[in-house]
Amino acid sequence: MSFRFRVFGLVLLVAVIAIGVTAWLSIRLTALEIAQSQETSTRNEVTTVTEIQAYALRHGTWAGVDKTVQRLSIANHQRIRLTNLYGQVTVDSDHLANRAARAVVSPPALVDSRPTLKFPPEMLGAPRTPLEQKTGITELETKTLLQIALFRGTVVFARCLTDLHVDPPPVTLNEFGVPYATTGVEDSHDCGTRVGDVGAAEQPYDELPVKPCRAEKDQAKCLIKAFGERVATFTPEPLQLYLGAVTDDATNLISRPGLVAGSGVLILVILGTAVIARHVSLPVRDLTVASRRLADGHLDTRVPSGGRDELGQLSDSFNRMAAALEASEQAQRRLVASVAHELRTPLSNLLGYLEALQDGLVPPSRELFASLHDEAELQRRILDDLQDLTLAEAGHLTYRRSDFDLADLVDTARVAHLAVAEAAGVRLTAETAGPLPVHADHDRLRQVLGNLIGNAIRYTDRGGHVALRAFPDADHITVEVRDTGCGIAPADLPFVFQRFWRADPARDRATGGSGLGLTIARQIVRDHTGDLTVESTLGEGSTFRFTLPTTK
Numbered sequence: 001m002s003f004r005f006r007v008f009g010l011v012l013l014v015a016v017i018a019i020g021v022t023a024w025l026s027i028r029l030t031a032l033e034i035a036q037s038q039e040t041s042t043r044n045e046v047t048t049v050t051e052i053q054a055y056a057l058r059h060g061t062w063a064g065v066d067k068t069v070q071r072l073s074i075a076n077h078q079r080i081r082l083t084n085l086y087g088q089v090t091v092d093s094d095h096l097a098n099r100a101a102r103a104v105v106s107p108p109a110l111v112d113s114r115p116t117l118k119f120p121p122e123m124l125g126a127p128r129t130p131l132e133q134k135t136g137i138t139e140l141e142t143k144t145l146l147q148i149a150l151f152r153g154t155v156v157f158a159r160c161l162t163d164l165h166v167d168p169p170p171v172t173l174n175e176f177g178v179p180y181a182t183t184g185v186e187d188s189h190d191c192g193t194r195v196g197d198v199g200a201a202e203q204p205y206d207e208l209p210v211k212p213c214r215a216e217k218d219q220a221k222c223l224i225k226a227f228g229e230r231v232a233t234f235t236p237e238p239l240q241l242y243l244g245a246v247t248d249d250a251t252n253l254i255s256r257p258g259l260v261a262g263s264g265v266l267i268l269v270i271l272g273t274a275v276i277a278r279h280v281s282l283p284v285r286d287l288t289v290a291s292r293r294l295a296d297g298h299l300d301t302r303v304p305s306g307g308r309d310e311l312g313q314l315s316d317s318f319n320r321m322a323a324a325l326e327a328s329e330q331a332q333r334r335l336v337a338s339v340a341h342e343l344r345t346p347l348s349n350l351l352g353y354l355e356a357l358q359d360g361l362v363p364p365s366r367e368l369f370a371s372l373h374d375e376a377e378l379q380r381r382i383l384d385d386l387q388d389l390t391l392a393e394a395g396h397l398t399y400r401r402s403d404f405d406l407a408d409l410v411d412t413a414r415v416a417h418l419a420v421a422e423a424a425g426v427r428l429t430a431e432t433a434g435p436l437p438v439h440a441d442h443d444r445l446r447q448v449l450g451n452l453i454g455n456a457i458r459y460t461d462r463g464g465h466v467a468l469r470a471f472p473d474a475d476h477i478t479v480e481v482r483d484t485g486c487g488i489a490p491a492d493l494p495f496v497f498q499r500f501w502r503a504d505p506a507r508d509r510a511t512g513g514s515g516l517g518l519t520i521a522r523q524i525v526r527d528h529t530g531d532l533t534v535e536s537t538l539g540e541g542s543t544f545r546f547t548l549p550t551t552k
């Protein structure tokens with residue numbers, strides 16, 4: 001499977017799992033909440049039904065029940081809707097809260113204010129009294145009829161007071177389960193004396209004399225009304241009570257809009273993932289193609305450098321690697337060309353003389369053989385130096401380090417080159433400041449010093465001076481080889497340490513130089529964590545200086 005599809009698949013998997021878990025958790029928590037709220041609403045339903053029934057028993061009418069409904073709705077944080085048995089709304093807490101009434105789903109509870117008649121146990125199955133036998137009517141029947149009258153009277157009385165906005169007295173259920181008012185109507189404290197006959201039912205209400213106590217007047221009025229209407233058949237009609245708002249169960253939570261929204265999110269996730277996968281895989285694909293081209297030998301291949309993220313860094317690293325490979329290949333090519341060039345001249349010379357000797361064109365002589373030997377010697381030196389340099393640059397040149405005094409080495413090197421200097425007519429001096437302890441490869445440093453002294457003598461005319469100096473400098477030791485020779489042109493100075501570079505190829509080759517000496521010398525010094533530098537003025541002389549860390 002391609003990298004792109006793996007990224008796509010992984011991101012998609014994570015997204016789908018995240019969405020799934022979130023949805024599952026939401027449904028579970030909501031279902032739990034609904035279950036809890038249903039439990040609470042069942043508890044509240046019982047108290048609400050009881051309180052509303054109590055209102056009807058006390059007031060004998062549903063008029064004014066809206067205040068009770070509002071109070072219960074606020075207290076129980078519940079929506080309450082009362083309808084009659086035909087569905088006509090009596091009160092709705094949504095209306096009371098100035099809202100449009102919402103639909104109701106839960107089944108209604110019945111609020112019936114009619115009392116259920118009970119009989120005192122001692123009256124059931126009691127033997128008939130003589131009076132009962134005589135009249136044929138039992139006491140139970142008489143008392144039952146009385147209960148009807150009592151109930152009707154109580155209801156009419158209570159309803160009348162309620163209509164007049166007077167709070168009816170509290171009711172109690174008697175032994176037959178029928179409600180009756182236990183106390184009279186409470187009145188204000190400044191109530192005066194009662195005047196007039198309130199019991200006279202025939203007297204029209206408007207003609208009654210004025211009573212100073214409003215409640216008593218109302219009570220009388222209602223008593224008269226109760227008396228007049230007690231035969232009438234009416235109790236507040238039973239009502240249906242709906243509780244709670246629109247209720248949903250857990251399965252309904254996965255509704256159509258929910259599914260549509262979920263699918264939308266899923267599509268977004270898929271599209272987003274595809275974009276991410278493409279974004280991530282494009283640079284990887286570029287890198288793959290570029291690596292193949294590089295492997296096929298196209299060393300100039302590069303990938304577009306892309307940003308600062310990990311993939312951008314990878315692209316940059318790839319480009320750096322490709323550039324290094326290209327540079328290395330070019331250097332290798334240049335080296336081979338240089339080596340070929342270096343070896344061609346001495347080899348041509350050798351071949352020319354050998355052919356001439358073979359053909360008898362040149363007589364063999366001691367001088368000729370010495371010259372041919374020098375040519376062969378130069379070639380061997382070039383090859384030896386080349387090998388040293390290759391090993392040093394690859395970090396494979398082995399160093400046998402030991403502690404010694406660099407001042408001794410400088411003095412010894414001077415002595416070793418004295419004969420050559422004398423032959424060249426050059427004065428060679430050395431000035432060393434005390435013991436200069438170093439931890440280094442003695443032979444390799446002698447090679448460095450020998451190269452610098454040899455060059456200085458070689459490029460200094462007869463009568464000149466080559467001065468060696470070695471002195472401590474902070475935590476370093478500096479060794480200086482100063483000559484009063486021909487010097488090096490400023491334009492040539494940057495190339496002095498390049499392999500096979502010579503200021504004057506013809507002359508320098510004639511002196512037997514390989515053109516590798518300074519390159520190797522600098523590599524050896526650098527491998528000892530030091531450095532080799534040059535200062536030179538054309539026609540005045542040069543100073544080669546190398547530093548090494550001291551061991552103290």
Ligand code: ADP
Nearest residue numbers: 455456459487502503508513514515516517518
């Ligand atoms: P070679 O073996 O040819 O001397 P080097 O690497 O030692 O090779 O030197 C490279 C070139 O640097 C020389 O050919 C010469 O032109 C120049 N050079 C080195 N040392 C000196 C010096 N002391 N004075 C002037 N030129 C120098």
